[in-house]
Amino acid sequence: xxxxxxxxxLSVREGDSSVINCTYTDSSSTYxxxxxxxxxxGLQLLTYxxxxxxxxxxxxxxxxxxxxxxxxxxxxxDTQTGDSAIYFCAEKSKDSSYKLIFGSGTRLxxxx
Amino acid sequence: xxxxxQKPSRDICQRGTSxxxxxxxxxxxxxxxxxxxxxxxxxxxxxxxxxxxxATYESGFVIDKFPISRPNLTFSTLTVSNMSPEDSSxxxxxxxxxxxxxxxxxxxxxxxxxx
Numbered sequence: 001x002x003x004x005x006x007x008x009x010l011s012v013r014e015g016d017s018s019v020i021n022c023t024y025t026d027s028s029s030t031y032x033x034x035x036x037x038x039x040x041x042g043l044q045l046l047t048y049x050x051x052x053x054x055x056x057x058x059x060x061x062x063x064x065x066x067x068x069x070x071x072x073x074x075x076x077x078d079t080q081t082g083d084s085a086i087y088f089c090a091e092k093s094k095d096s097s098y099k100l101i102f103g104s105g106t107r108l109x110x111x112x
Numbered sequence: 113x114x115x116x117x118q119k120p121s122r123d124i125c126q127r128g129t130s131x132x133x134x135x136x137x138x139x140x141x142x143x144x145x146x147x148x149x150x151x152x153x154x155x156x157x158x159x160x161x162x163x164x165x166x167a168t169y170e171s172g173f174v175i176d177k178f179p180i181s182r183p184n185l186t187f188s189t190l191t192v193s194n195m196s197p198e199d200s201s202x203x204x205x206x207x208x209x210x211x212x213x214x215x216x217x218x219x220x221x222x223x224x225x226x227x
Contacts, residue, residue, distance in 0.1 A: 031214055042204055043155070043218040045113070088154065098143060098208060099170070100216055102154045 004091055004103035011109045018076040020106045022089035025070060029091040032065065033100065034074045037086045046074070046087075076108075084110045114139050114207050116219035124225045125195055132191045133222045135205035140185035143208040145216065146178070150201045158203075161188045195226045 004024045012018045024032070030051050035043040049056045049063045049072070056063045062075040072089055086107050090100040115138040125131050135144065146158040158178055159169045167180040182188045192199050202221045209215055 033215070035218075040223075042220040043206075045215060045217060048215060092214060098160065098214070099145065099157045100155075102156075104154045 004089060004101050006087075006089060006103040006106045008104065009107050009109070011111060012079050013111050014079060014081055016079055018074075018079045018083070018108055018110075020074045020076075020087050020089075020108065022072040022074075022103050023070055024072065024089075024091045024101075024103075026091055026093070026101070027067070027070060029093075031092045032063075032072050033090045033092075034061075034063065035088045035090060035102075037088065037105070039085075043088065079108075079110050081110045081112060084108055113215075113217050114141060114209060116205060116207060116217060118203075118205060118219040118222050120222060121220065122223040122225075124227060126227055127196055129195055130191055130193045131195065131224060132189050133203050133205075133224075135188045135190070135219055137186045137207050141207040141209065142185065144182065144188045145206045145208070146180065146188075146190045147204045147206065147218075148201045149204060149221070155204065158190070192224065195224075197226045200224055200226045 006022050033048045034046040036046050037043050047058050060077045064073045086105040088105045089103045093099045117136045119134045144161045147155040149155045157170050158173045159167045161167045161180045161182040163182050163185050179191045202223050204221045206216045206218045
């Protein structure tokens, strides 16, 4: 079945790098996504990666995809207090409904 | 990317009443989705709303409880009917832009509290 798992909590010091991990089970997923949710706000699309890619870099964000292990990670360089939020990974369902399957979310706390 | 607005942004409702949530997009989109995010939880898809056809509901969600309208390519509504405290959640609409990477963009959400 389809299931996406994430660790629940991560705490880092301002200026350090953050790495948020995600595992998924659907090997036929075409796209994988990272969303950010700040307190009281909706979801902001941060980045995505196509399944035939291993890595994607976008400014401070680096996404790594290991298809063999079905493992996705998001690295945030030079983490700032404004990066404190919940981060969701999501995969696109292989069926025709186009729905996204979301992980449970990782709460990132950046300490000054 | 599409700009999505939702009304109301939040509401407090009494048990047994109904609330209709509106979702407006600034461009024409084929695919719109409604998600629920229960307190402290992840997002769960309620239904897919495509213009010109009936909404497609996910397992555990039924039309009588969550009727959806999709009158045109820029607008949709979700009604939460006969509410109970268990319906207290954030309800989010999203749209998928096509013609490039398949990406979904989300509205700001409607925070519903049922007393």
